[in-house]
Amino acid sequence: MSGLELDIALDLPGFRLEVSQSFAPTGLTAVFGPSGSGKSSLLRVIAGLEARAQGRVGFDGQLWQEPGRFVAPHRRAIGYVFQDARLFAHLTVAGNLAYAERRARRAGRAPDRPGIVAALGLEGLLTRRPSGLSGGEAQRVAMARALMTAPRLLLMDEPLSALDDAAKGAILPYIEAIRDGMQVPVIYVSHSVSEVARLAHHIVMLEAGQVRRAGPAQDILSDPAAAPAFGIRAAGSVLRAKVLAHHDDGLSELTVAGGRLLVPGFAAAIGAEVRVRIAAQDVILSRSRPEGLSALNVLEGELTDLRQGQGPGVMVRLRMGADQDVLARITQRSARALSLAPGQRCFAVIKSLSIAPLDVGGSGAV
Amino acid sequence: MSGLELDIALDLPGFRLEVSQSFAPTGLTAVFGPSGSGKSSLLRVIAGLEARAQGRVGFDGQLWQEPGRFVAPHRRAIGYVFQDARLFAHLTVAGNLAYAERRARRAGRAPDRPGIVAALGLEGLLTRRPSGLSGGEAQRVAMARALMTAPRLLLMDEPLSALDDAAKGAILPYIEAIRDGMQVPVIYVSHSVSEVARLAHHIVMLEAGQVRRAGPAQDILSDPAAAPAFGIRAAGSVLRAKVLAHHDDGLSELTVAGGRLLVPGFAAAIGAEVRVRIAAQDVILSRSRPEGLSALNVLEGELTDLRQGQGPGVMVRLRMGADQDVLARITQRSARALSLAPGQRCFAVIKSLSIAPLDVGGSGAV
Amino acid sequence: MWSDAAPFPDLTPLWLTMRLAGISVVILLLVGTPLAWWLAQTRSRAKVAVEAITALPLVLPPTVLGFYLLVLLSPNSMLGGAWRDVTGTALTFSFTGLVVASVLYSLPFTVQPLQASFEAIGRHPMEAAASLGAGPMDRFFTVATPLALRGYLTAMVLSFAHTLGEFGVVLMVGGNIPGQTKVISIAIYEHVETLEYAQAHLLSAILLGISFVVLVAVYAANRRFPVHAG
Amino acid sequence: MWSDAAPFPDLTPLWLTMRLAGISVVILLLVGTPLAWWLAQTRSRAKVAVEAITALPLVLPPTVLGFYLLVLLSPNSMLGGAWRDVTGTALTFSFTGLVVASVLYSLPFTVQPLQASFEAIGRHPMEAAASLGAGPMDRFFTVATPLALRGYLTAMVLSFAHTLGEFGVVLMVGGNIPGQTKVISIAIYEHVETLEYAQAHLLSAILLGISFVVLVAVYAANRRFPVHAG
Amino acid sequence: ETATIAVATNFAEAAEDLITRFEAQADHRITLVTGSTGKLFAQIIEGAPFDAFLAADQARPARLEAEGRAVAGSRFTYGEGRLVLWSATPDAIGTDGAAVIRANDFEHLAIANPDLAPYGLAAKQALQGLGLWAMVKPKLVMGQNIGQAFSMVATGNADLGLVAKSYAISMRNRQPGRIWDVPEALYDPIRQDAVLLTPDNAAAREFLTYLKMPEARAVITGYGYHVE
Numbered sequence A, B: 001m002s003g004l005e006l007d008i009a010l011d012l013p014g015f016r017l018e019v020s021q022s023f024a025p026t027g028l029t030a031v032f033g034p035s036g037s038g039k040s041s042l043l044r045v046i047a048g049l050e051a052r053a054q055g056r057v058g059f060d061g062q063l064w065q066e067p068g069r070f071v072a073p074h075r076r077a078i079g080y081v082f083q084d085a086r087l088f089a090h091l092t093v094a095g096n097l098a099y100a101e102r103r104a105r106r107a108g109r110a111p112d113r114p115g116i117v118a119a120l121g122l123e124g125l126l127t128r129r130p131s132g133l134s135g136g137e138a139q140r141v142a143m144a145r146a147l148m149t150a151p152r153l154l155l156m157d158e159p160l161s162a163l164d165d166a167a168k169g170a171i172l173p174y175i176e177a178i179r180d181g182m183q184v185p186v187i188y189v190s191h192s193v194s195e196v197a198r199l200a201h202h203i204v205m206l207e208a209g210q211v212r213r214a215g216p217a218q219d220i221l222s223d224p225a226a227a228p229a230f231g232i233r234a235a236g237s238v239l240r241a242k243v244l245a246h247h248d249d250g251l252s253e254l255t256v257a258g259g260r261l262l263v264p265g266f267a268a269a270i271g272a273e274v275r276v277r278i279a280a281q282d283v284i285l286s287r288s289r290p291e292g293l294s295a296l297n298v299l300e301g302e303l304t305d306l307r308q309g310q311g312p313g314v315m316v317r318l319r320m321g322a323d324q325d326v327l328a329r330i331t332q333r334s335a336r337a338l339s340l341a342p343g344q345r346c347f348a349v350i351k352s353l354s355i356a357p358l359d360v361g362g363s364g365a366v
Numbered sequence C, D: 001m002w003s004d005a006a007p008f009p010d011l012t013p014l015w016l017t018m019r020l021a022g023i024s025v026v027i028l029l030l031v032g033t034p035l036a037w038w039l040a041q042t043r044s045r046a047k048v049a050v051e052a053i054t055a056l057p058l059v060l061p062p063t064v065l066g067f068y069l070l071v072l073l074s075p076n077s078m079l080g081g082a083w084r085d086v087t088g089t090a091l092t093f094s095f096t097g098l099v100v101a102s103v104l105y106s107l108p109f110t111v112q113p114l115q116a117s118f119e120a121i122g123r124h125p126m127e128a129a130a131s132l133g134a135g136p137m138d139r140f141f142t143v144a145t146p147l148a149l150r151g152y153l154t155a156m157v158l159s160f161a162h163t164l165g166e167f168g169v170v171l172m173v174g175g176n177i178p179g180q181t182k183v184i185s186i187a188i189y190e191h192v193e194t195l196e197y198a199q200a201h202l203l204s205a206i207l208l209g210i211s212f213v214v215l216v217a218v219y220a221a222n223r224r225f226p227v228h229a230g
Numbered sequence E: 001e002t003a004t005i006a007v008a009t010n011f012a013e014a015a016e017d018l019i020t021r022f023e024a025q026a027d028h029r030i031t032l033v034t035g036s037t038g039k040l041f042a043q044i045i046e047g048a049p050f051d052a053f054l055a056a057d058q059a060r061p062a063r064l065e066a067e068g069r070a071v072a073g074s075r076f077t078y079g080e081g082r083l084v085l086w087s088a089t090p091d092a093i094g095t096d097g098a099a100v101i102r103a104n105d106f107e108h109l110a111i112a113n114p115d116l117a118p119y120g121l122a123a124k125q126a127l128q129g130l131g132l133w134a135m136v137k138p139k140l141v142m143g144q145n146i147g148q149a150f151s152m153v154a155t156g157n158a159d160l161g162l163v164a165k166s167y168a169i170s171m172r173n174r175q176p177g178r179i180w181d182v183p184e185a186l187y188d189p190i191r192q193d194a195v196l197l198t199p200d201n202a203a204a205r206e207f208l209t210y211l212k213m214p215e216a217r218a219v220i221t222g223y224g225y226h227v228e
């Protein structure tokens, strides 16, 4: 199975989008970039909604677009969550969902209606007209409608931007289930680093219509060079972990290279592989193993490099094992005070609870 | 000067908004609540856009609404950023801005056009039609248009939801300038805790059309009982601080009750009062003063109470001085291991860089 | 002039008219919809010309248009001749001819409002429908049509009413044959011309009354199933 | 029947017609706009009835409507009498009378498309304008009107074209007085009736040609300054 | 002085000719307004500014006179219309038009509406007189006036028409074809009356007087009308 292959150019008055990029056939690819960088335009090209786009679009061995050939949007079996909700004003919420479901079934795909309605909390809204929905409600309905197509490729344009954390927390597991359980590749536009960190296996960074960086989420999120683009506060590392135990006091224990981690309890089978994101700024460094602190997680590793950023910070990389790094962002002052230098053994102190629930996710297919 | 006084009820099919609340005459009041709780409806009532609303609305000594009296929306001198951008499709970006400016000037108010255009980064967009704007661009134009009314009261409905952190970082200081410099009260709907924490002097929490809590931001954000509503990860404390020095290595030093804090450098006069927000989950506790850590900030205080939450966490309150508390969220396991109990002297370890730039703001008029 | 006792007028023309108006409106919608849709979508340079041509039948006085249609549809003409060869009947002086004439004459009243409301929909809902797997015909009927309901209403009201009142064209092309092409507008006209004012008033009142009831029903239905804009 | 040499027809009726159509369209917009706006906004129960009544002038055959208008506007009637008392001139058989009749007859073509496009705007842009300090009149002219441009176009095209071609009403009310009330539709009609076909063709061609140019200009202008929907 | 004169459509061509001649010898200007007799009548009742009325029948001028809308005693017959059978197809009509109709080898026969137009009534009477009314009735198509009936024949949609002779022999008729004069015994004379509407308009009064002069009568005869 091959994924999405793009080699396209789109000229809009005063803006040019030029993307030549392969997307993984499974997992979630986050498209990240500043406002106006061409994220929505990219999704439109993939969906076949930009007649002006030049070039090639291929998906799963099929050519959707090449010179002289153009597969119409409705034949691409995509689900598209638009940045604006675009609900049908003449249909109720239930009617909007049924619109998608009917066509999916006709094409031989079977969406899980009750599951979607429940995941997005739409039970009470089904008889409403779109004009009677709040902003967040409309966004949830739009997402449900796209899911109701049971798509082969899911395009989501900032689907959670109008939602509060509680609603996001209810919806994200459902997106993960689609991403992993249904093996539907997802292309996900977002400007929320925590969403990207939790969900993405791959990241494509756009800037002014061009791909600036692209690659596995783990690499990009832990690459100090990429940090400025995400905002320095988003830098962090992603560790592969194995579930060791679930404890009575609500904590789950994981093994990672370099030690063990206690994280807020979550549902996963013992032995399952998961990913844990550790934000660089949540890591405290110590030359000696610290004692008497409330922080439960201390990992030991080798300091491989220090990189001076703009501002008062230094990004420090600790190697825990093959391919497993932890990033720590500390002040220059601290680095001097601790006389940090490459080659030293160091301890990373991580407050268990600063590993956000959002940041523990299924392993996906990185 | 008296602020906004509301005593209103609004019946929509299947939803009732009932709010009786005074809003401070200066500063920014964040309206916070889950999707569908009535935040947008509340703004609509204040703006005079809900003809169905019953009751009284008063602002600045004027009665905008009471039985038998209704001041039309265009006479209220408000600025309103709608949740959807609502730009005029028949005008360019410049035309949209001029529309607001012309009417403001006619009413004797003088908006700062170049300042607004610059703050929102609209220089390159002025000749565009709304249909040619990206989602974030449209949102910025909508915000600029509302600011161009030079309003006496600014209503903003999730104005930054479509924007990335970099754009937010550019816009927030401008909102602060309006809030403080122009003494325009702002009512600000948001579901972003970091925005609320940075900007709000007051918080009104809505739930199912009712006010659940209301009060100074500092109290509500540091009240463990309110934490669940914000999401446990949003809990934290706000300390009053005084700027002591700006150091060469890019750090600024503040005095707070309980000690000194080093934070990423920011612009403020020596001696100025600022507010510092410390997220409860970013605090590590220790019974003894810790040594050899990269973390620079250690505050000493008295443990006043421990509160067991849902899940594996415990919220611990340290009293630093009169009215100045630091909240720490740690695991039960740690609390047991450290044998924490009220009355003990404790040390709070705070990574300087976990005090987010967004969380250091002007002191406002709390 | 306002006589009180008068023989009750023959109502055959009324039913004939209703049939004509009904059939014409149906055909107008069938013909006008694709034309309006094309006009709303196309970026062709021909668009402006086609738009103008669509409105032109209105410009000619009905009787004169009727005269030209008489020439155009006559069995001696290419068009009328071909029709006769195929169907064995003439287009002129027949109910079918009336329908053709009415459709031509009322076409602008159907096309213009439909086009305007198709244009007002914009491309967003259609894009959403496409992304949900709806093909062009599918989304036309399930999205564009319901969203253009107000345009259909306007189109139907204008063309229905216009066909009822239309007279000059119908007279020329139809030949005023009782029971076949003598519609109510001709009947009322005749009563007026022959100074049978009482009967003219009565027929006018009936026509107005029925039309009023039909229109109120249509508008009330429209009010019950509105599309909530914004 | 298609003669080649014919005296060039008198063009006075053409200019008269253009004047009539121009003035009528202006008055129709002035009268139709508030009516359409009211209809688009109101939640009154009377709305449906008013909507239906607005369409009723269409239902009557033009000559018959003309006859009723003749009776209504005649100096012998209350209305026409009052007009004569105030202005010193009669409404019937005058250019003013023609304008009144044209406006009445073409009103539905103005009101219906305007109402439809006002309704399509929805309340959101108007709310935004109010929040920016625009009062009701202000926002009507600066927001509703430009957003309803397509409706104005339809209204103008339909009423302009209809006034050009209108004939029965005008003939009855105006009395076909050369230079005063003899509009081009009547002139063409007369040429046809009196077998002056060549002149009828010529006048028709001129009328169609001018109308085509006007319509193309209007549509092209509309294309140049479009409101981008969604 | 100027006068506005309302003339029934069928007489329009002749009236134009007469006005030209009249204006050449008198110091008056005449404005011609044409229309169907019924319409002109209704307009006169409602106060139309016409100074004289040349109708296509006798009934309406008489009624105007009776109702005091016309100058008493001014009414007179200016011409008598003649009915002919006419077809746009050359040779469709031989020497015996009645036989052509009787042969029933046509699809449509156009007449003016008998309820509205005097020529229509005459056509009906003629067909009844020939005993052919019931036979042709299903094939009749009707114009509201004689001009429309003529158009139906001229465009080839109706094979035959019973129309005013003035139309069939008009200089403007480009398909003269063959005509058959319907015997006068078959229909009541189509007397067309004129009446003065405003007593003090010299132009109108003099024009009506002119119509009775031999010169005018010759012109009228030339357009296919009978003048007593």
Ligand SMILES: Nc1ncnc2c1ncn2[C@@H]1O[C@H](COP(=O)(O)OP(=O)(O)OP(=O)(O)O)[C@@H](O)[C@H]1O
Residues within 6 Å of the ligand: A131, A132, A133, A134, A135, A136, A137, A162, B012, B013, B014, B015, B033, B034, B035, B036, B037, B038, B039, B040, B041, B042, B083
């Ligand atoms: N016209 C209406 N008819 C019926 N219900 C409505 C209407 N408008 C709003 N509501 C309902 O009122 C409730 C409050 O809506 P409101 O838009 O104020 O929510 P909100 O707090 O702004 O939510 P969000 O964060 O999702 O924008 C919602 O449940 C919504 O569905």
Ligand SMILES: Nc1ncnc2c1ncn2[C@@H]1O[C@H](COP(=O)(O)OP(=O)(O)OP(=O)(O)O)[C@@H](O)[C@H]1O
Residues within 6 Å of the ligand: A012, A013, A014, A015, A033, A034, A035, A036, A037, A038, A039, A040, A041, A042, A083, B131, B132, B133, B134, B135, B136, B137, B162
């Ligand atoms: N129809 C158009 N005409 C001209 N420019 C356009 C048009 N559509 C989009 N653009 C421009 O193309 C650029 C990319 O737009 P796009 O919507 O893809 O941005 P985006 O990355 O999705 O931004 P956001 O995060 O703000 O939604 C923007 O600068 C936008 O102004």
Ligand code: MOO
Residues within 6 Å of the ligand: E008, E009, E010, E011, E035, E036, E037, E038, E055, E056, E112, E117, E118, E119, E144, E145, E146, E147
């Ligand atoms: O000239 Mo007539 O009166 O219409 O037949």
Ligand SMILES: [Mg+2]
Residues within 6 Å of the ligand: A039, A040, A041, A083, A157, B134, B135, B136
């Ligand atoms: Mg976008």
Ligand SMILES: [Mg+2]
Residues within 6 Å of the ligand: A134, A135, A136, B039, B040, B041, B083, B157
């Ligand atoms: Mg809202």
